[in-house]
Amino acid sequence: xxxxxxxxxxxxxxxxxxxxxxxxxxxxxxxxxxxxxxxxxxxxxxxxxxxxxxxxxxxxxxxxxxxxxxxxxxxxxxxxxxxxxxxxxxxxxxxxxxxxxxxxxxxxxxxxxxxxxxxxxxxxxxxxxxxxxxxxxxxxxxxxxxxxxxxxxxxxxxxxxxxxxxxxxxxxxxxxxxxxxxxxxxxxxxxxxxxxxxxxxxxxxxxxxxxxxxxxxxxxxxxxxxxxxxxxxxxxxxxxxxxxxxxxxxxxxxxxxxxxxxxxxxxxxxxxxxxxxxxxxxxxxxxxxxxxxxxxxxxxxxxxxxxxxxxxxxxxxxxxxxxxxxxxxxxxxxxxxxxxxxxxxxxxxxxxxxxxxxxxxxxxxxxxxxxxxxxxxxxxxxxxxxxxxxxxxxxxxxxxxxxxxxxxxxxxxxxxxxxxxxxxxxxxxxxxxxxxxxxxxxxxxxxxxx
Amino acid sequence: xxxxxxxxxxxxxxxxxxxxxxxxxxxxxxxxxxxxxxxxxxxxxxxxxxxxxxxxxxxxxxxxxxxxxxxxxxxxxxxxxxxxxxxxxxxxxxxxxxxxxxxxxxxxxxxxxxxxxxxxxxxxxxxxxxxxxxxxxxxxxxxxxxxxxxxxxxxxxxxxxxxxxxxxxxxxxxxxxxxxxxxxxxxxxxxxxxxxxxxxxxxxxxxxxxxxxxxxxxxxxxxxxxxxxxxxxxxxxxxxxxxxxxxxxxxxxxxxxxxxxxxxxxxxxxxxxxxxxxxxxxxxxxxxxxxxxxxxxxxxxxxxxxxxxxxxxxxxxxxxxxxxxxxxxxxxxxxxxxxxxxxxxxxxxxxxxxxxxxxxxxxxxxxxxxxxxxxxxxxxxxxxxxxxxxxxxxxxxxxxxxxxxxxxxxxxxxxxxxxxxxxxxxxxxxxxxxxxxxxxxxxxxxxxxxxxxxxxxxxxxxxxxxxxxx
Numbered sequence: 001x002x003x004x005x006x007x008x009x010x011x012x013x014x015x016x017x018x019x020x021x022x023x024x025x026x027x028x029x030x031x032x033x034x035x036x037x038x039x040x041x042x043x044x045x046x047x048x049x050x051x052x053x054x055x056x057x058x059x060x061x062x063x064x065x066x067x068x069x070x071x072x073x074x075x076x077x078x079x080x081x082x083x084x085x086x087x088x089x090x091x092x093x094x095x096x097x098x099x100x101x102x103x104x105x106x107x108x109x110x111x112x113x114x115x116x117x118x119x120x121x122x123x124x125x126x127x128x129x130x131x132x133x134x135x136x137x138x139x140x141x142x143x144x145x146x147x148x149x150x151x152x153x154x155x156x157x158x159x160x161x162x163x164x165x166x167x168x169x170x171x172x173x174x175x176x177x178x179x180x181x182x183x184x185x186x187x188x189x190x191x192x193x194x195x196x197x198x199x200x201x202x203x204x205x206x207x208x209x210x211x212x213x214x215x216x217x218x219x220x221x222x223x224x225x226x227x228x229x230x231x232x233x234x235x236x237x238x239x240x241x242x243x244x245x246x247x248x249x250x251x252x253x254x255x256x257x258x259x260x261x262x263x264x265x266x267x268x269x270x271x272x273x274x275x276x277x278x279x280x281x282x283x284x285x286x287x288x289x290x291x292x293x294x295x296x297x298x299x300x301x302x303x304x305x306x307x308x309x310x311x312x313x314x315x316x317x318x319x320x321x322x323x324x325x326x327x328x329x330x331x332x333x334x335x336x337x338x339x340x341x342x343x344x345x346x347x348x349x350x351x352x353x354x355x356x357x358x359x360x361x362x363x364x365x366x367x368x369x370x371x372x373x374x375x376x377x378x379x380x381x382x383x384x385x386x387x388x389x390x391x392x393x394x395x396x397x398x399x400x401x402x403x404x405x406x407x408x409x410x411x412x413x414x415x416x417x418x419x420x421x422x423x424x425x426x427x428x429x430x431x432x433x434x435x436x437x438x439x440x441x442x443x444x445x446x447x448x449x450x
Numbered sequence: 451x452x453x454x455x456x457x458x459x460x461x462x463x464x465x466x467x468x469x470x471x472x473x474x475x476x477x478x479x480x481x482x483x484x485x486x487x488x489x490x491x492x493x494x495x496x497x498x499x500x501x502x503x504x505x506x507x508x509x510x511x512x513x514x515x516x517x518x519x520x521x522x523x524x525x526x527x528x529x530x531x532x533x534x535x536x537x538x539x540x541x542x543x544x545x546x547x548x549x550x551x552x553x554x555x556x557x558x559x560x561x562x563x564x565x566x567x568x569x570x571x572x573x574x575x576x577x578x579x580x581x582x583x584x585x586x587x588x589x590x591x592x593x594x595x596x597x598x599x600x601x602x603x604x605x606x607x608x609x610x611x612x613x614x615x616x617x618x619x620x621x622x623x624x625x626x627x628x629x630x631x632x633x634x635x636x637x638x639x640x641x642x643x644x645x646x647x648x649x650x651x652x653x654x655x656x657x658x659x660x661x662x663x664x665x666x667x668x669x670x671x672x673x674x675x676x677x678x679x680x681x682x683x684x685x686x687x688x689x690x691x692x693x694x695x696x697x698x699x700x701x702x703x704x705x706x707x708x709x710x711x712x713x714x715x716x717x718x719x720x721x722x723x724x725x726x727x728x729x730x731x732x733x734x735x736x737x738x739x740x741x742x743x744x745x746x747x748x749x750x751x752x753x754x755x756x757x758x759x760x761x762x763x764x765x766x767x768x769x770x771x772x773x774x775x776x777x778x779x780x781x782x783x784x785x786x787x788x789x790x791x792x793x794x795x796x797x798x799x800x801x802x803x804x805x806x807x808x809x810x811x812x813x814x815x816x817x818x819x820x821x822x823x824x825x826x827x828x829x830x831x832x833x834x835x836x837x838x839x840x841x842x843x844x845x846x847x848x849x850x851x852x853x854x855x856x857x858x859x860x861x862x863x864x865x866x867x868x869x870x871x872x873x874x875x876x877x878x879x880x881x882x883x884x885x886x887x888x889x890x891x892x893x894x895x896x897x898x899x900x901x902x903x904x905x906x907x908x909x910x911x912x913x914x915x916x917x918x919x920x
Contacts, residue, residue: 058521352837367852370822378858380843385834385864395849395856 012051013163014073020044022078023167030135033142036149043155043165050159057158062343062375063285063314068257071227075198077167081111081191090117093220094191099436106131106174106186112197113169123183129213130175131186134202137173144175149204152235152263152291160259164200164231171201171233174215178208178239185434190219195226195255203234207242207270214245214433220280223253227282232260238270240294245273245433251444252280254309259285268294268323275431276303278313279444285314292319292326301330304428307340307372308448314343319361321354321384328358333428334365335421336372337448347379348391354384361391366398366424368417368449418449464690464747469720470560471660471689472553476579478538479661483531486510489633492536496602496636499609509622509632516626522812523750523779528724533665533696535634537579543600544584554578557658573598575655579664580636591649596680597642598653601669604640611642615673619702619730619758628728631667631700638668638699643678643709652681652714652900657697659688659723665696672702674709674737681712683900687747690720694749697723703731703739707761710738716903719747721777729755736763742898745772745780754812756785759793759821766795769895774807774839783812783844788824788854799830800892803839810842815849815856822853830860833891835884 013019020040027037052069053060084090087098090109098107106124108131109117115133124131130141137145155162172188192199205215219230230252238244252258258281266272278284290299305313319328334342344363365374376393398420406416422445432438478495480488489510493503518525544550550558558576573587575598582600591598597608605612622632639655659666674680688695697719705711711731719725725748731739741755757766768784786795801809811830832841843860865887873883889896896904 056520355837365849367849367854370819370852372852373848373850375849376847376858378843378845378860380832380841380860380862382832382834382841382862383839385837385839387834387862387864389862391843391858391860393845393847393856393858395847396854397852 013047016048019077020166031139033138035146036138039150040166043162046155047159047162047166050162053158059316063283063312065283068227068229074196075229076196077113077169077198077200079112079197080114081116084116091191094189097218105184108133108172109189110170110201111191112193113199115170121184127180127183128177129180129182130173132173134171134173144206145204148235148237152265153233153261160231161261164233167200168202169200172203174205176207176211176213179210182213186213186215188217192221192228192230192256194224195228197228200231206237207239207244209239209241211239211242216247216434218249220251221253221256224255226255228256230256230258234262236264238266238272240267241269243271247275247432249277249437250280254282256281257283262286262288265291265293266297266299269296271298274301277441278305283312287316289318289320290328291322292328293322295323295325298327302428302431304333304425305342306335306445306448307342308338311340317346319348319359321350321357321359324354325356329360332363333425334374335368335424336374337368339371341373343375345377347381348389350382350384350387350389352383355386357384357387359389363393365395418446421445421449464720468687469690472557476537476539479534480536482534484535488535492634506633509629512622513626513629513633516629518626522752523781528696532663534661534663535665536636537661537664538581539578540583543582550584554583573653575600575639577637577657577668579659579661582637594647595644596647596649597640599640601638601640601671615704616671619732620700620728625728627698627726628700631669631698635667635669638670641672641680641682643674643680645675646677648679652683654683657684657686659695662691663693668699670701672711673704674706674711676706677708679710683714685716687718688720688723691722695723697725699727701729705731705733705737705739707735707737712740714742714899716744717747721749723748725751727753732758732760733764733766735761738765740767741784743770745782750779752781754783754785757795758787759789761790762792764790764793768797769898770799771892771895772801772809774803774809776805776807778807780809781812785814786826788817788821791822793821794825797828798894800895801832801841802888803841804835806838808840812844814846817849817851817854819850821851824854826856828858832862834862834864
């Protein structure tokens with residue numbers, strides 16, 4: 001029902017041909033390997049055939065990207081970031097986030113349609129860990145990407161996925177060799193300057209057999225007038241018995257439309273911990289698929305979103321149990337105020353023969369105003385019998401008894417509500433690997449509550 | 451659980467018990483296919499007022515315009531032009547059982563209808579192909595003003611009342627199959643329960659398809675006036691043919707303030723019937739609507755009974771059991787729409803799939819703006835009895851209000867080895883143990899059925915469980 005299906009064309013992407021040609025020229029200049037250039041060419045053809053997703057498509061009928069679609073012609077998919085000689089040339093907000101850790105991390109910073117900073121800390125380089133921009137990775141480590149890039153996010157998924165593959169601009173590549181535990185955390189950033197930008201970065205993370213790593217991927221920008229579009233893609237490959245902690249923290253300015261596809265392939269005995277927070281952007285749509293392909297693979301997904309004003313968030317998740325003895329546990333929490341709207345659309349699929357599956361899916365929603373709206377659509381498709389699959393969803397408001405309890409102890413109402421909301425998010429925030437980010441998120445929640 | 455055991459057909463015994471058919475004995479049968487001429491012909495045969503004829507023709511246009519649903523089970527095999535849309539079995543509806551034509555009487559005797567009427571029921575209707583052939587209601591109720599007629603009689607005898615409500619709950623534009631029913635509807639029940647009248651014992655209708663390649667499109671309209679109560683029960687069976695039949699009913703229910711209506715369905719169509727039904731109730735202030743929906747038969751069932759809670763204090767309840775065996779796809783579920791403050795609803799769904807069957811729950815909980823302090827809980831449990839069967843759960847929740855409490859829980863599992871072991875260690879054999887566990891699984895819903903149906907349901911489940919656990 002909600003798996004990859006080609007959606008019928010309603011209208012084509014304006015200016016696609018010129019963009020596609022521009023992207024091929026750019027790829028030529030960057031010395032992309034022939035197979036990657038061919039991928040772009042084929043994807044452009046698919047994008048032409050598919051066009052914008054149809055309004056009545058199951059994954060598109062609850063969120064309206066028309067404002068973006070109408071402004072599409074004015075977007076620039078090739079805008080480079082300003083020249084960056086050192087970190088001081090980066091926007092203040094980004095530097096602040098990076099804090100004092102600059103020397104002690106693997107780092108890739110993407111600005112608009114290209115990477116501006118890439119550094120592998122000496123500790124990581126010594127271990128053979130690769131942290132670099134995807135463009136450099138294509139030139140230098142093409143063999144590691146050839147079978148992987150575009151294998152989990154195929155262009156025929158929908159028109160945007162095809163467009164993103166054709167216009168691919170920047171992104172990051174992380175590679176941790178067999179048996180290596182990355183000595184330092186790896187941080188990836190996406191930044192967008194102002195309106196009119198169309199950024200289509202692709203991130204590929206590969207963990208070898210028994211490897212371990214922590215990667216934090218942050219997306220942020222200032223807020224300006226107009227419209228910008230982040231069309232992202234992330235492909236994660238977890239080798240046997242590896243473990244990846246991956247955090248994606250999205251805090252775009254309010255002019256950014258966000259559509260991204262995220263895919264993880266988890267092999268035998270490997271473990272994925274994925275923490276996802278969605279706070280910014282005007283309209284945000286993500287499709288996250290977790291493919292458990294080897295026996296005993298595990299995926300733990302924790303996410304939260306907090307919408308205010310007229311923000312709209314649409315999360316689609318798919319826990320795909322393709323082998324036996326796998327575990328997946330997903331918890332998505334949403335909090336909405338003002339006229340914000342969230343849609344959670346999740347599915348657990350258990351393939352035939354995927355016995356001894358343990359799958360859990362929960363979506364909890366807290367509505368803070370009577371004009372906010374939350375839709376929750378958790379689903380199960382089970383084709384094996386020796387399984388334990390449960391899902392739950394709740395939608396409610398702040399419990400007046402809890403507010404009363406706190407107020408009876410002298411807390412003002414607003415403070416009581418803040419405590420309750422913070423408590424609501426605590427189970428997710430506690431899982432975020434870096435202390436600085438946890439503090440920052442608590443501040444954002446407080447600021448959002450007003 | 452070993453799979454080496456030979457598998458029994460889930461629906462074994464159906465052919466002997468229900469799958470027989472009578473020789474064709476109709477007095478009129480429209481030609482195959484659907485067009486304006488056929489629809490006009492049906493209307494003429496029934497001698498309907500002009501407004502109904504226009505309504506039907508309009509609905510036909512809507513049907514032709516609407517695309518097939520793009521979601522849910524695969525309906526592409528339905529050939530709308532190969533179906534007989536109207537088969538009139540007798541020239542007149544019988545007032546007493548003796549007047550029912552002999553072969554039909556035999557059929558309903560076999561199905562135990564007259565017996566049930568005497569023992570358990572306040573009234574009985576029996577539909578055979580396109581028309582209701584028998585209708586009877588207790589005199590006591592008739593005197594209290596309770597109407598229990600075929601829908602066609604309802605239109606004839608109580609046109610004003612009929613016209614006031616017909617098509618108001620489910621307009622013909624609602625969906626493709628509602629449009630189809632609106633254009634070719636025939637038979638079904640028309641029930642009116644006056645203010646304050648409690649019909650203590652259920653009214654029952656029995657639906658039977660006999661003719662091959664036949665489409666049955668009954669239409670039911672139930673109006674429960676203020677403070678009244680009625681329990682309506684319907685059952686359905688059909689002969690086992692190699693070609694497919696289509697059953698596409700529309701059921702509209704109006705539950706006025708303080709009233710309560712319970713609608714129980716035991717759907718046991720043969721495995722060659724497409725069962726695509728639209729059922730909807732509106733419940734007003736402090737009214738209660740309850741759907742008890744058992745789906746055992748058919749090839750594909752798509753049925754999501756719904757309750758629109760229009761005024762404060764309204765309550766909706768949906769209890770659904772789906773049992774899918776070999777070649778069956780039960781896409782069952784329910785919808786509750788909270789349109790007013792202080793409304794509450796509860797959905798309980800139990801589905802069992804076996805022998806490659808596919809059973810599912812598809813539901814919607816919607817809280818509209820302003821429906822503050824609404825409460826809704828949804829519980830879906832699924833049992834998968836072997837490795838080749840499938841279970842789906844698609845609950846939709848659309849909430850536009852903050853002061854609400856909405857919960858949904860679903861589980862999918864198999865019969866626990868420990869449970870079987872526990873029972874076996876007490877001297878119960880494996881098969882019996884499995885049947886007991888399944889009976890326990892569906893018990894919360896079976897106990898809501900009228901006694902004779904509960905017995906029948908348990909018997910069916912037991913029969914279907916035989917030899918299933920190795």
